Amino acid sequence: MMKKIHILLALLILTNLGGYAQEKPDRLVTKANEKYEEYSFKPAIDIFKKVLDKGYSSADLLKKLGNSYYYNADYEDAANTYKRLVDEYPDDVTPEYYFRYAQSLKTIEEYEASNEVMAKFTESTSDDLRASTYKEERDYLAEIKKNSGRYNVAPFQYNSPYSDFAPTFYKEGLLFSSDRDTGNFARYRHTWNSKDFLDLYKVNADSASNNLVVKLGDHVNTRLHESTTATNEEGTVLYFTRNNFKEGKYIKDEKGIIRLKIFRASLNDEGVWGDIEELPFNSDDYSVAHPALSPDGKTLYFASDMPGTLGESDIFRVAIKEDGSFGKPENLGNAINTEARETFPYVTKENILYFSSDGHPGLGGLDIFATKIEDDQVQGKVLNVGEPVNGRYDDFTFIFDEATKKGYFASNRSEGQGADDIYSFIETKPLVLDCQQRVSGTVRDKISNEVLVGATVKVIDEDNNEVMSAITDSEGKYSLLLDCDQGNFVRALTEGYIPAEEYLGKSDGSPKTVDFFLERNTVSAGFGDDLAKLLQLSTIYFDFDKYNIRKDSEIEVEKVIAAMEKYPSLKIKVNSHTDSRGKDAYNLWLSQKRAESTVNYMIQKGISPDRLQSEGYGETKLINRCANGVKCSDKEHQLNRRSEFIILE
Structure with a gap:
């Protein structure tokens, strides 16, 4: 993914590299560090490379150069730079650099080497969620393979040679973000990746005419970034991401960074987006971005690095009240968020949350993951949606309609037409989010072997909470569906008998028969x-x-x-x-x-x-x-x- 849409966007800055070759390494490093601290990664890369060419190297330089490549999705150069860091300065390598090195190797499909580096990562940290997840899911590639092959993917017909991403369902078509025709001069290019700024477009997704690609009006689009959108079901309310921009001027934080904010607009009777307001939990000190609405329109999901964030960016949600005001933002917690990047949420009508992450086990870069949201809680396991939606590059901004089985996502994969491209897909087989195991059997008297009608069979989780229960029928039979991603106790009991219990650990979901033979309570x-x-x-x-x-x-x-x-x-x-x-x-x-x-x-x-x-x-x-x-x-x-x-x- 072109990192223009990363949770922190680059500071606008003009860069003239003409005199750098004549400068001393220490002066070059100072300039490079300035660009790096401003998130101007493209100029920083150019300067760091010149310094290396002069024969000067340090752990700090290699860290910053590797990160600059990493955040621009240049994973091969990132892997080579991190390798040099590990080889030349092993005592200066902190856990985060092992993680980024492993991710970079994974993206260039060097999985064995990636696993070796991830092993070093897990050895170097004891309380990182990514480390514990990796230990639990060492066969994550087998799990991803099991979930793969469920989509027929095709390039979006309206892609350009530029960057196109962030599709959103809108009436009979789509909204999306692109830098195809911003009308901007070079002075409006940002220096994260030296690309033009993004605007919002709408298109009838099923039309064969490119003439139906229309830029949204100037009330929404500005000379800075506008990206990732969400609309209500009627298409009359628009949430979108924009640079921190006020009264025609961009706003920087104390580090000189232009943060991201979510804005809300309403469609007036003339079909123009107006009444644009920024959301109250935005800040000049952190970013709030990438909105997504719950099916009932009462909850807004978004990504942020606000206080309380576990990693580089986390997914949050906030209640939308009847009067249009908002509750207090809530972090979705460590079932979803890791110490890395979780971003680009999307919630389907069946309350499946899709999001992108490079913290959960994946194929490289950002992968798309899914989990079930039920009763305001994450209910299912976080699963990688598999190939061909996910690959070794960045895959993000996934949307899906369960009714039509159609959806869209974006990726910076090498076969694309532009820097980022939108892809359409049809789901051919649903993702099983809740691994379920059918457990059935009979309950009988241990002495007489008679079936016990009306006996209760309970499922107790490992925290001793009753999950569900069933009553035996006229033949003494019961049947239950268990969550096979966790251990459960299955307990049979009826009046006058001593309860019997069997523990069932995690499983692959294969059906299991458990018959109970209860002893009479002889004490009575x-x-x-x-x-x-x-x-x-x-x-x-x-x-x-x-x-x-x-x-x-x-x-x-x-x-x-x-x-x-x-x-x-x-x-x-x-x-x-x-x-x-x-x-x-x-x-x-x-x-x-x-x-x-x-x-x-x-x-x-x-x-x-x-x-x-x-x-x-x-x-x-x-x-x-x-x-x-x-x-x-x-x-x-x-x-x-x-x-x-x-x-x-």
């Missing part, structure tokens, strides 16, 4: 409790007038056996009951034989006889009105034909 079971109820046993059936256990009832007795094997101190008494039909004495005898038959079955399965007792009660303990002589249905009588497994100890 004691003397006299019916194990059949605790285990939710089905009715144990016997054939008519017989007392041997039927095959279809064996499974229910096996559940009791499993419980007794699980708890060796458990002792039970098997009680058998009949309904009131038949003679009382016979029912008493039959129930006793059935109770004994159940105990014998359990003994044959290995349960010690001294842990078992049995007793038949016949029809003496009916649980409903169906006594002798009372007319009842078969279903009512069946309730009395039951077996109990009473806990004795």
Whole structure:
């Protein structure tokens, strides 16, 4: 990216290099330092090179020369200069120079060398967000590759041999910034990169006629820079970036730098932008630039190096009140901002924040990244959007319409027509911002293997906050979507059971099955409790007038056996009951034989006889009105034909 749109723009200054070759190195260095401090990088480069040609070198000179190349996106010369700095003055290399050296190498596709330098960067600093991010994402190239190939990119048909960038959706077309036809004389060129100043243009993006490229009026455009815009949905309010300019004069800070400010204009009935006002949180001491509006128009995002900035420039936001006034600017925090450059925000209708950064792992220079904004918080992971939108040069001012899947961005890639070019694209596959993992399974009783209907399955994050929950259905099944970019605890619980839990770490999003087998809370079971109820046993059936256990009832007795094997101190008494039909004495005898038959079955399965007792009660303990002589249905009588497994100890 031509650094005319960097968060700090160059001081306007005339430069005559004609006499430099005759001057002494120390005088040249003094002049070069003056230009450098004024952000006049192009003249500074010319002077520093002359000094080096005279055989004079120092760590400070190489730092400033490398930075001058770096800020003008001349990454090959920047890498060569930083290499010389590292080789010749290793004791004077601070972490920031390792970082810029690594970024420069990455831009010229020397990735292995870049990784080696980044390793030195991480060793030399312990509290830098870029270092911690690099350690966590050492396979960032694989991650970028996974996100690549989702766009069909083509050059914008209205590009010029000059600099064109900062597209913004405007009615049926676009606004953009360009220095194609400023009408300025050389005295209005700035010395950051010796290019003309920028003005704002509008175009019908789908037209085949270049005649529809129109410069906005003089109320907006001045003899200094105007760039990066944002408009409300109706296209009647315009936010734009401009040099600090007042009453026809540019304003410098105490260092002589012309800062950037955001201005707001309204479209009047004649179709002219008027009522231009600068925003109240602008300052003569720092820059505020690159506006972007939230979908509802109630929040303005922007880039700034104001106090509270983490790096060279950060992304901020500020509330727009109903009366048009503003709240207090808020830094978006270290989930987005690093110690490097975060800039050029754009928010889509689905609240996806796109921005450019050279602090997050990328392919070189500024890359475009995306993250989800939800409930005023950054919800998703910050992801590199991948190739071919991103490349080894600077990629920036990205805009996108989810409805049409169309968008635009700018880049200074070498195959472009001008210094910076706008590119159109169509998204063919969406970027998955929230890595989600489908976790499903069943919740069952550990002893009986019965499904537990209505059990709760919760997701607890690593900070012990409940994220979500689900209830098991009629088949004991549940299904949840987890954030696979973080670790989570999945916990199953239901009344009367001891909760069970499994930890799931970060994953690649592959589906996972987690079945839970819950143990009953035996603390609540004691003397006299019916194990059949605790285990939710089905009715144990016997054939008519017989007392041997039927095959279809064996499974229910096996559940009791499993419980007794699980708890060796458990002792039970098997009680058998009949309904009131038949003679009382016979029912008493039959129930006793059935109770004994159940105990014998359990003994044959290995349960010690001294842990078992049995007793038949016949029809003496009916649980409903169906006594002798009372007319009842078969279903009512069946309730009395039951077996109990009473806990004795």
